[in-house]
Amino acid sequence: xxxxxxxxxxxxxxxxxxxxxxxxxxxxKEFAVLVGPSGCGKSTTxxxxxxxxxxxxxxxxxxxxxxxxxxxxxxxxxxVFQNYALYPHMDVYNNMAFGLKLRKLPKEEIDQRVQEAAxxxxxxxxxxxxxxxxxxxxxxxxxxxxxxxxxxxVFLFDEPLSNLDAKLRVAMRAEISKLHDRLQATIIxxxxxxxxxxxxxxxxxxxxxxxxxxxxxxxxxxKAPANLFVAGFIGSPAMxxxxxxxxxxxxxxxxxxxxxxxxxxxxxxxxxxxxxxxEVIFGVRPEDFHDKQFYPEGTADNTIKAKIEVIEPxxxxxxxxxxxxxxxxxxxLDSRTNKRVGEEIEVVLELPKTHLFDPKSEKTIV
Amino acid sequence: xxxxWFTPWLYVIPALATLVFFLIYPSxxxxxxxxxxxxxxxxxxxxxxxxxxxxxxxLSAFRNNLLWVALFVPLTVFLGLIxxxxxDRVRYESLVKSIIFMPMAISFVGAGVIWKFVYSYRPTxxxxxxxxxxxxxxxxxxxxxxxxxxxxxxxxxxxxxxIWIWTGFCLVVLSASYKGIPRELLEAARVDGANEYRIFWxxxxxxxxxxxxxxxxxxxxxxxxxxxxVYVMTNGAFSTEVxxxxxxxxxxxxxxxxxxxxxxxxxxxxxxxxxxxxVQRFREQEAFR
Ligand SMILES: Nc1ncnc2c1ncn2[C@@H]1O[C@H](COP(=O)(O)OP(=O)(O)OP(=O)(O)O)[C@@H](O)[C@H]1O
Ligand SMILES: [Mg+2]
Numbered sequence: 001x002x003x004x005x006x007x008x009x010x011x012x013x014x015x016x017x018x019x020x021x022x023x024x025x026x027x028x029k030e031f032a033v034l035v036g037p038s039g040c041g042k043s044t045t046x047x048x049x050x051x052x053x054x055x056x057x058x059x060x061x062x063x064x065x066x067x068x069x070x071x072x073x074x075x076x077x078x079x080v081f082q083n084y085a086l087y088p089h090m091d092v093y094n095n096m097a098f099g100l101k102l103r104k105l106p107k108e109e110i111d112q113r114v115q116e117a118a119x120x121x122x123x124x125x126x127x128x129x130x131x132x133x134x135x136x137x138x139x140x141x142x143x144x145x146x147x148x149x150x151x152x153x154v155f156l157f158d159e160p161l162s163n164l165d166a167k168l169r170v171a172m173r174a175e176i177s178k179l180h181d182r183l184q185a186t187i188i189x190x191x192x193x194x195x196x197x198x199x200x201x202x203x204x205x206x207x208x209x210x211x212x213x214x215x216x217x218x219x220x221x222x223k224a225p226a227n228l229f230v231a232g233f234i235g236s237p238a239m240x241x242x243x244x245x246x247x248x249x250x251x252x253x254x255x256x257x258x259x260x261x262x263x264x265x266x267x268x269x270x271x272x273x274x275x276x277x278x279e280v281i282f283g284v285r286p287e288d289f290h291d292k293q294f295y296p297e298g299t300a301d302n303t304i305k306a307k308i309e310v311i312e313p314x315x316x317x318x319x320x321x322x323x324x325x326x327x328x329x330x331x332x333l334d335s336r337t338n339k340r341v342g343e344e345i346e347v348v349l350e351l352p353k354t355h356l357f358d359p360k361s362e363k364t365i366v
Numbered sequence: 367x368x369x370x371w372f373t374p375w376l377y378v379i380p381a382l383a384t385l386v387f388f389l390i391y392p393s394x395x396x397x398x399x400x401x402x403x404x405x406x407x408x409x410x411x412x413x414x415x416x417x418x419x420x421x422x423x424x425l426s427a428f429r430n431n432l433l434w435v436a437l438f439v440p441l442t443v444f445l446g447l448i449x450x451x452x453x454d455r456v457r458y459e460s461l462v463k464s465i466i467f468m469p470m471a472i473s474f475v476g477a478g479v480i481w482k483f484v485y486s487y488r489p490t491x492x493x494x495x496x497x498x499x500x501x502x503x504x505x506x507x508x509x510x511x512x513x514x515x516x517x518x519x520x521x522x523x524x525x526x527x528x529i530w531i532w533t534g535f536c537l538v539v540l541s542a543s544y545k546g547i548p549r550e551l552l553e554a555a556r557v558d559g560a561n562e563y564r565i566f567w568x569x570x571x572x573x574x575x576x577x578x579x580x581x582x583x584x585x586x587x588x589x590x591x592x593x594x595x596v597y598v599m600t601n602g603a604f605s606t607e608v609x610x611x612x613x614x615x616x617x618x619x620x621x622x623x624x625x626x627x628x629x630x631x632x633x634x635x636x637x638x639x640x641x642x643x644x645v646q647r648f649r650e651q652e653a654f655r
Contacts, residue, residue, distance in 0.1 A: 052553050073559040085550035089572045098568070099558035146558070 002063045002076075002153035002186045003028050004049060009058035011044050018044040020210035021058070026188060026203075031180050034190045035197040036207035037233070042190040043082075045207070046156050049188065050079050063153055073102075078147035079156040083163060084139045086131035092118075092142050093127040099150045117145040120179070137168045144176070148183065157189040161196065173200060194234055198222070206230050223353075228362040231283050231355060237319065240329045242282040243359065246275045255282045255356075259325020263301035265352050271366045272356060280365065283355040286319070289331035290348045291339075298348040308341050320345070393634065400627035404620075414628035424629075427607040430521055434589045434608065437525045438532075443582050445529070446536025447574075450544045451566065453537075463541065467534035474531065478598030481527045485512035485599075516605045524606060527595050532588065536581050543577035544570065579647040583640045590636055609633055 004026040011019040019041045026032045034042045047053040049060060051072035060067050067075050078099075086095050093114055100110045118124045121141040131139055140160060147155055157176075161169045177200050180187050191197055197204045198218045206213040206221065206229075213233075214226040225231035231239045244257035253264045253272060264272070272280075292298040306322035306329065313319075318337060322329040322345070331347055339345045356365040403410050418424050449466065453459045469477055486496030487509055494500040499509035512523045547570060555565045571578070593610035600606040602615070609629060617626035 050553075050557055052556065071561075072553075072556045073561065077557065079554070079557045081550050081554060083548075083550065085548065085554040087551060087555075087569060098555070098560075102559040102564060146554075150558070 003061070004032075004154055004186060004188065005059075005061040006045075006049070007059040007061070009045070009048060009060060010056045011041070011048055011053060012056045017210050019048065019055075022207075022210075022212045024205055024212065024215065026186060029184055029186055031177070031187045031189065031200060031202045033197040033201035033204045034188065034207060035192065035194060035204055035233075036213075038192055040207045041210040042192070042207055043158055046079075046158050046188060046190050049154075050077055050156055051075050075154075076152050077154045077156055078150045078152040080143045080147050080158065080160045082159045084131075084143040084160075086139060086142055086146075088131055091128050091130055092123065092134070092145075095131065095142055096146045096149050099146065113149045113151075114145075117149045120148070120182070121145050121175075136163055136165075137172070140164060140172065144179070148179070151185075153186065155183075155185055155187045157187065159191055160189075161191070162193070169196075176200065194236065198234070206233060208233075225355065225364060227364055228281065228283075228357045231357070231364070235285055237286050237330045237332070239283045239285050239355075240327075241357075242284070242327050242329075244280060244282045246272060246278060246280050246356070248276050255280075257282065257325065257327060259327060260304040262304065262349055262351060264354075267352075268356070268366045275356070275358075275365060279359050281357040281359050283357060284329075284349055285353065286330045286332040288350040288353045289320075289329075289333060290350065291333045291337045292346040292348050294334045294336060295348045298346070302349050302351050303346055304349065305344055305346055308339055308343055308345055311341055322347070396627045396634075397631050399623055400631050402624050404622040404624055406623055410624060414624045415632075417625060418628055418632060423602075423607055424612060426517075426605050427602075427609050427612045430606060430608050431590060431592070433521055434525055434528070434592055435586060437522070438528050438589045438592075439582060439585045441529050442532045442536045442585050443540075443578060445533045446540045446581065447571075447578065449533070449537045450541035451570065453541065454544060463534075463537060466537055469531040470534050472531075474594035475598050477527060477531050478595050481523075481530070482513075482599050485523055487511040487514070513600050513606075514604050520600065520604055520606050524595055524599060527599070528589070528592060531595075532585065536585065539581050540574065540577060543574050547573050576647055580644060583644040583647070586640050587637050587644075590633060590640075 004024075006022055006024040009019055009022045010017065022041075022045060024032075034045060036042055044053060048055050049062070051067065051070065055068065062075055062077065087098065090098065096114045096117060097110050100113060105113075114127070115124070118127060121144060123138060123141050123145060126134060126138060126142070131142070134142065140163070143160065160176075161172050164172060173196060176189075180200075189196075189200065201218050203216060204218050204221055205215045208229050214221055214230045221230060222234050225234060228241070232241065242255075242257050244255050247254040247256045247261075252266075253269060253276070255262050255264060290298075292303055304324055306324035308320055309323050309328075310321035311318060312321075313335065314332075316335055317332050318335050320331045320333055320337075320339075322331055333347070337345070357363065358365055399406055400414055401409060401411060453462055456462060472480070483495070484497050486494070487499055488494055490508060494503050494509055496512075498512065502509055510519070513520045551569060551573075552565055555569050560568065591610050592608050593614065596602060596606060596608050596611045597614065602608070602611045610633065613626050613629040613633070616622045616629060
């Protein structure tokens with residue numbers, strides 16, 4: 001059993017607060033992904049778990065044991081570094097065997113574990129080579145191999161795929177997910193790539209400016225973001241944010257964005273009634289816009305008119321950069337749409353999937 | 367453009383000519399003179415070399431140089447290495463490093479004078495002006511004639527001065543090499559289960575090996591040429607003679623050009639292998655980058 005628990009962990013570098021009062025509970029065998037923009041404290045959090053960084057305050061537990069004062073070597077963790085950190089003076093075999101030799105395992109056992117890991121990762125033929133004789137992808141595998149031979153309770157990955165090309169990254173993503181099923185170990189994985197986070201995680205933890213913004217399964221975070229930051233960070237292209245006003249007319253609520261007026265679904269009402277007449281931020285994901293021609297549910301209450309500024313075909317879908325009044329919007333529409341740049345288009349909003357945010361607290365209203 | 371076979375030579379010849387004129391020719395001439403008598407007036411064959419290997423003072427000079435090699439080289443390199451690793455964790459690193467490097471900035475003659483005061487000795491009963499003996503008498507002990515007590519104490523006292531001067535140099539070069547090791551490698555080793563001691567032997571030292579070798583061979587060459595410290599502090603008295611000081615005496619005091627040249631040729635002979643190793647290591651280090 002290897003739960004990893006952070007209780008009110010704070011890490012300061014002089015005045016810089018890299019990690020700000022973070023509490024996280026990662027279950028045994030979970031694939032937890034820490035995600036956030038550059039400089040938000042992901043690496044620092046991971047390094048604190050590894051014991052490479054002493055925390056300023058708070059407690060870290062690994063497998064129910066308080067590890068604040070335990071050095072990295074006794075924490076029973078393995079870490080894969082962003083630039084791999086392979087020992088340049090050792091061949092691949094010895095890179096992988098180093099940790100096992102330190103633990104004084106018998107030679108046969110070391111051989112067997114290295115062989116096994118090499119097979120899993122497809123690097124049996126490289127065992128005699130030095131790191132500088134390997135390609136980036138091969139080095140990455142060796143770095144993972146060095147972690148798995150140790151059979152630790154917890155694996156820590158710090159952006160292990162960020163130095164690979166796009167194709168290899170997709171392949172390795174799948175392999176690491178497979179590896180997780182196979183190893184049955186707790187994995188904490190750091191990335192700033194939200195696609196990696198969405199596809200690999202059993203739970204994602206979104207950080208910003210050292211603070212935990214939201215934690216939950218990827219789809220839940222996507223569907224119900226806790227605040228403006230999460231809503232904007234998860235999803236690609238990012239959610240459209242439209243500053244607008246909430247109106248009540250004939251016991252129905254409307255979003256008034258000056259250039260358009262749409263009627264909100266009735267299940268929003270209980271949470272939004274206190275915002276009547278006030279400023280709100282209306283959030284719509286690009287994928288929740290539809291071309292009226294191919295979407296039969298369009299009515300006067302959920303359709304807006306906009307001018308097409310740019311068209312970016314992605315293959316099965318097309319991105320439309322629209323201008324509606326003074327609001328610039330991005331919509332992901334059906335590829336059958338035959339409108340051209342400069343023309344007007346009618347798009348339907350899938351209103352039950354939209355969100356409202358408080359412009360001051362930036363919290364989600366609904 | 368067509369290049370002739372001699373084009374590269376045109377570029378090299380000025381440097382080569384200078385080298386031949388100021389280095390190769392004098393070395394060769396020294397070698398020739400070493401087979402002649404005191405004033406180069408008649409050929410004496412190997413007589414000067416036989417003198418080098420039979421004369422008692424020459425033999426003691428060889429022995430002392432060996433002692434210098436055995437103590438000075440390992441200690442400067444080892445101290446430099448340990449300090450480089452330890453000081454990396456100290457807040458006032460650059461200040462401490464500058465202080466340790468300071469002796470390099472003093473002329474070696476100056477350093478000799480400073481340490482002559484440290485080791486100064488007056489017979490028992492009179493006031494001791496040397497700090498070491500002042501301390502000993504303060505403790506109620508007999509003062510020690512540091513630079514006279516033969517053969518170990520006085521030689522070791524001289525070697526300590528050499529170490530004092532050169533450790534700073536080793537420290538600075540080795541520290542630069544240590545800082546060139548990516549921090550992540552040491553962190554990876556830490557996570558892999560290594561303690562600091564293991565990290566030093568298994569990761570740090572192997573990665574610094576080319577630099578350590580260059581520093582060690584440089585120190586070796588230094589030690590073979592050691593002269594100023596001995597000249598200033600004892601001038602070879604009380605069995606503290608070293609090869610270079612002997613060469614100086616033969617040349618400028620006894621005016622025996624033959625013997626001086628023989629000693630110079632021997633020194634050159636000892637140093638050549640070290641220079642070859644040094645150049646090779648240097649290439650290796652470049653390849654490592
Ligand atoms: N050793 C340090 N000294 C001072 N400040 C530091 C140190 N390490 C990190 N920081 C600061 O702490 C903050 C968080 O850094 P961290 O490396 O955890 O970011 P990150 O989320 O991993 O970013 P990235 O995605 O770019 O790797 C940053 O503002 C950074 O400048
Ligand atoms: Mg980072």
